[in-house]
Amino acid sequence: MKQFASLWAKAPAANRIAAAFVGFWLLLALAGPWLAPHPVGAFVDEDVFSGLSARFWLGSDYLGRDVLSRLLYGTRYTVVLGLGAALLASLCGTSIALAASLCGGRVDEVISRLMDTLISIPSKILALVLVAACGSSLPLLLLICALTYVPGNFRIARALAMNLAALDFVAAARARGEGKWAIAWHEVLPNMVHPLLADLGLRFVFVVLLLSGLSFLGLGVQPPYADLGSLVRENISGLTEGAPAILAPALAIALLTVGTNLLIDAMKPEGQ
Template sequence: MSGKLTSFLRGLPVSGRIGLALVVFWLVVALVGPWLAPYSVGAFVDQDVFSGISSQFWLGSDYLGRDVLSRVLWGSRYTVFLALGAAMIAVCIGTSFALLAAIRGGWTDEVISRAMDTFISIPSKIFALVLVAAFGSSLSLLLVIAAATYVPGNFRIARALAMNLVALDFVQVARARGEGSVHIALREVLPNMIHPLLADTGLRFVFVVLLLSGLSFLGLGVQPPHADLGSLVRENISGITEGALAIIVPALAIATLTVGANLLIDALKPGGKA
């Protein structure tokens, strides 16, 4: 196991290693951050607002005198895990429909493809705003919105991959042996789609991070007293003229997370090409 990991790391270019380090860093922060936070997420601990770095507040305080470090450590959990969960759900659903469409073909492919084309034509922000306005903002709804928004995009990529594979000889041989659709999908087609799908999952993750951050910036994401990284930027927007760390730090967190994921995705592509 350690040999495979070492070989994998050696095979990554410098940009890929940087991306991997950034992604792993934020995953670790999301996992253990709340236990490392010096204060609770909504505690008012500073009489001053937008204070600078000090021994008591390593990243200063926000617009209400709350510890920025604690808020970022808590907020990263919502951003990372909501985005990761939504991306994985979107890829699983989109790939399942793609395999069904590619293997069955005919009217099944036509109906699913046209439905996905219709759904993908709806702007993601408008779709999210309508659902949040109708049902209110909650973590489960945000997860559903983010996942549903990116199912069609994954379906298109997965269907293109599956269609190419279904036409190959080894799939035709499996059909001639009398193998069922489930066997062909899971044992013949899907294993040959794994690497492109992993790259697409990374892209969906980045898209979901930006979507959730955008919703939170509009006040429609994770609700107070909890917050994700996008919420932290929005609520401290008044400190931008002062260059307050309360707005700079979460913005940098979103940037490093998305840039790191993109660098890692590019490094994982076959041949290292974009």
């Protein structure tokens, strides 16, 4: 704990702000349902689109439900689905990239052309087609969002792996008789971690925006569940009134993505 406090005190202000942003949203995702003052679907207000008050900190929605409670529940779905899809996309993309770069030849050519084909399809169109064909349950949404961003991660990971595979320490490992996967795991991958972590953050932002867009179109998280994009869509009729029910989830999406981008910038090595 003391070591963590020392590192926190020595960290630049930008790093601490970024970490606080991301930590805040992770805390809400984990503890939000227990912090919610009302059940997520309870009708607690006779008025709709009521303003901020001591009883309803963020007002009520189009059915008289507490916006703060629904926001706390919705944050969990947005963060968990976004982080899970980003991790899965990065894991799959990096594994395929390592295999392609170390095998080379026809294997690399076939995999690269397949990924180029997938990446040429706009992510939102690909996701819409997959959701329309397969449905929009929570596990399917996670898999669809991950599949959508595997090609982008593959291209970055492959470029890193190809550069590293041409260096002397990899040639020395081959001369020692190490196998391809041993070289990938012990020599190449450790030198790719930092840029891949930055890419993971970007994939998370992309997935959050994609999920929010799908939910806004009614193809994402379905009732009785709701993510931040669903909360914006269902309260769209309160836009002309400037109701907190629509402003709060839209602001939450913005703060989540901005905070993640701040953390990505803070992760840059010194001197860059």
